[in-house]
Amino acid sequence: MNTILVAAAVQDGRLKRSTFEVMARAREVAAETGSEVVAAVLHPTARDLAPDLMRHGAVRVYVVEDPVFDRHVNVPVIDALERVVKAALPRLVVAPSTEAFKDVMGALAVRLGAGALPDVSEFGVDGDSVVAVRPVMAAKMLARVSSREPLVLVSVRSGSYEASASPVEGEIVPVDFSCDAGTLRQTLREVLSSGDGEVDLSEARVVVAAGRGIRDEAGRDLVLELADATGAAIGASRAVVETGLFPATAQIGQTGKVVAPDLYFAVGISGAIQHVAGMVNSRVIVAINKDPDAPIFDYATYGIVGDAFKVLPPLIEALRDAGKT
Numbered sequence: 001m002n003t004i005l006v007a008a009a010v011q012d013g014r015l016k017r018s019t020f021e022v023m024a025r026a027r028e029v030a031a032e033t034g035s036e037v038v039a040a041v042l043h044p045t046a047r048d049l050a051p052d053l054m055r056h057g058a059v060r061v062y063v064v065e066d067p068v069f070d071r072h073v074n075v076p077v078i079d080a081l082e083r084v085v086k087a088a089l090p091r092l093v094v095a096p097s098t099e100a101f102k103d104v105m106g107a108l109a110v111r112l113g114a115g116a117l118p119d120v121s122e123f124g125v126d127g128d129s130v131v132a133v134r135p136v137m138a139a140k141m142l143a144r145v146s147s148r149e150p151l152v153l154v155s156v157r158s159g160s161y162e163a164s165a166s167p168v169e170g171e172i173v174p175v176d177f178s179c180d181a182g183t184l185r186q187t188l189r190e191v192l193s194s195g196d197g198e199v200d201l202s203e204a205r206v207v208v209a210a211g212r213g214i215r216d217e218a219g220r221d222l223v224l225e226l227a228d229a230t231g232a233a234i235g236a237s238r239a240v241v242e243t244g245l246f247p248a249t250a251q252i253g254q255t256g257k258v259v260a261p262d263l264y265f266a267v268g269i270s271g272a273i274q275h276v277a278g279m280v281n282s283r284v285i286v287a288i289n290k291d292p293d294a295p296i297f298d299y300a301t302y303g304i305v306g307d308a309f310k311v312l313p314p315l316i317e318a319l320r321d322a323g324k325t
């Protein structure tokens with residue numbers, strides 16, 4: 001039987017939602033190919049995370065526990081994943097396309113002599129090939145890619161699949177690993193976080209994104225209120241980031257973050273292709289723009305043509321009222 005290994009993504013001691021999205025697709029591929037789904041988790045207390053992976057269909061969870069995994073440092077991650085792969089002998093290793101996995105994927109593929117299909121939005125197995133679809137050129141085009149290597153690594157964009165549980169009686173497999181942090185040539189000295197307590201943009205179910213149309217601090221306050229009313233993470237176009245109203249970490253698009261929430265509000269955003277590249281996979285897109293010909297309406301599920309300064313106050317009030325009931 002072939003094995004599909006899902007490398008879990010962990011943030012702040014919790015499995016990221018994108019891990020469960022990848023697990024859901026891995027189960028489908030496993031059913032189509034008569035394979036089994038196993039998972040790997042690297043964390044100082046990885047064992048605690050195993051039950052959640054079993055709830056999503058992992059028949060074995062390879063746990064690698066070491067304090068070094070508290071923060072991402074690539075060399076121990078590559079070493080540990082190499083060990084897991086050698087123990088699990090998978091046909092396919094799949095992981096959410098996080099910054100951390102992107103950081104190790106190339107080196108891991110070289111180390112294992114594996115094929116690599118990075119940042120895909122679909123994947124599967126066709127005969128003796130692993131096949132995938134990868135958005136390219138700011139998501140204007142989709143490339144069909146495949147690999148016939150006996151081992152293939154795939155990283156999957158967040159939001160590409162719907163997470164769903166499928167509990168199994170799994171087994172925990174501890175993997176021997178130790179790392180002398182003193183011998184590492186790389187240390188992570190500090191993580192500068194711009195948004196303590198804010199909703200994480202790349203994992204958010206709802207995103208409120210502001211564009212140049214919000215104009216000034218008063219517009220920004222309305223956007224923050226809308227985000228508060230909907231429990232949303234806050235995003236921004238590059239044009240509005242450049243005005244200084246929002247931090248660069250909020251930028252969504254080709255040169256910013258890629259998000260795929262259930263609900264995306266685009267407020268005063270024209271819909272330039274470089275912005276759309278970062279949000280086009282959102283499930284429901286609500287665009288608010290005073291220009292009826294703005295390209296963002298080509299992507300919107302719901303469009304509100306109007307001045308954001310007039311549209312937002314009653315919308316926020318209605319959402320707050322709805323939240324109370």
Ligand SMILES: Cc1cc2nc3c(=O)[nH]c(=O)nc-3n(C[C@H](O)[C@H](O)[C@H](O)COP(=O)(O)OP(=O)(O)OC[C@H]3O[C@@H](n4cnc5c(N)ncnc54)[C@H](O)[C@@H]3O)c2cc1C
Pocket residue numbers: 210211212213214236237238239240251252253254255256257267268269270271272273274275278288289290291294306307308309
């Ligand atoms: C190499 C490269 C990479 C790039 N990467 C990115 C990227 O990652 N992310 C990104 O966002 N951009 C990126 N850009 C920039 C991109 O091309 C656009 O310039 C940018 O997305 C425009 O931002 P915007 O929609 O906020 O502003 P604008 O294009 O100026 O649009 C503002 C919109 O607000 C509307 N508006 C104005 N007033 C109101 C109002 N009162 N109420 C409602 N609507 C109103 C207008 O009708 C207009 O549609 C990149 C560009 C290049 C060349």
